[in-house]
Amino acid sequence: MAVLTATTAGTDAGAEPARAAGARRRVAWLDAARGVAIVAMVLYHGSFDLLFFGYVDWPVTSHPLWRAFAAGIASTFLFLVGVSLVAAHGNGIRWRPFLKRLAWVVAGAAAVTIGTAFAMPMPIYFGILHAIALFSVLALPFVRAPVALTAAVAAVVFVLPHVWRDALFYAPWAYPFGLAPHMPVTFDYEPIFPWFAVTLLGVVAGRLVRLVPGEKPVGPVWRRIAVLGRWSFPIYLLHQPVLFGALMGIAMLTRP
Known part of the structure; x- marks a missing residue:
């Protein structure tokens, strides 16, 4: 969200074109795609919470289709990070909004780690928000790099963990790399290898x-979904505490 600072009493009218210009910079289908991803994530986390409290016996964490659903959601978010970097910085890096957004994502990632350390048996140390923060930095040099180079690096990042791993990467400092022989037991983990490849593919895409800012989504349904996409970050941070807290409260009231 853009922050507009009024320097005189008469700047409100002048702020409207600035707001309109900020709105025109948005790419409608990116907002809609984020909206679809956030709806899918809420559905998945809601299903997980129902399983966690014993209200359903769905194999949310084990069945291949559920795991593919979760991977598809994470891949969508990480892919859109790459596309969004090109949309926002393709003509030159806008450092102020980039660093501001990065600070919010880092703070959100820290909140997830602290919250899950208290609420869950297995804290999330490098989940989707941690990945988005790190991958945004790592992908920035590729925004204006040759497309073929970006695609080649994406291929290497994706293939490497399938052909080589080492016990060295069990060390805590190496946790974000994802190259240990066995994956850690955690609820959310998108390490650099292979997940950064998805963000790089987003940069390639x-x-x-052709990214056209300013177009509006077609139809009322897509417009509402696009609104969710514009607010995907606060929705991501708040939906799980709300769902988890509500189910915890219900369980405390209805069970011995």
Whole structure:
């Protein structure tokens, strides 16, 4: 969200074109895609919470289709990070909004780690928000790099963990790399290898697809979904505490 600072009493009218210009910079289908991803994430986390409290016996954490659903959601978010970087910084890095957004994501990631350390048996140390923060930094040099180079690096990042791992990466400092022989037991883990490849593919797509800012989503349903996409970050931070807290309260009131 853009922050507008009024320097005189008469700047409200002048702020409207600035707001309109900020709105025109948004790419409608990116907002809609984030909206779809956030709806899917709420559905998945809601299903997980129902399982956690014993209200359903759905194999949310084990069945291949459920695992594919979760991976698809994470992949969508990480892919859109790459596309969004091109949309926002393809003509030059806008450092102030980039660093501001990065600070919010880092703070959100820290809140997830602290919250899950208290509420869950297995804290999340490098989940989707941690990945988005780190991958945003790592992908920034590729926004204007040759597309072929970006695609080649994405291929290496994706293939490497399937052909080589080492016990060295069990060390805590190496946790974000994802190259240990066995994956840690955690509820959310998107390490650099292979997940950064998805963000790089998003950068490639952003370079190859014409990104047109200012167009509005077609139809009332897509407009509402796009609104969710514009607010995906606070929705992500708040939906799980709300769902988890509500089910915890119900369980405390209805069970011995």
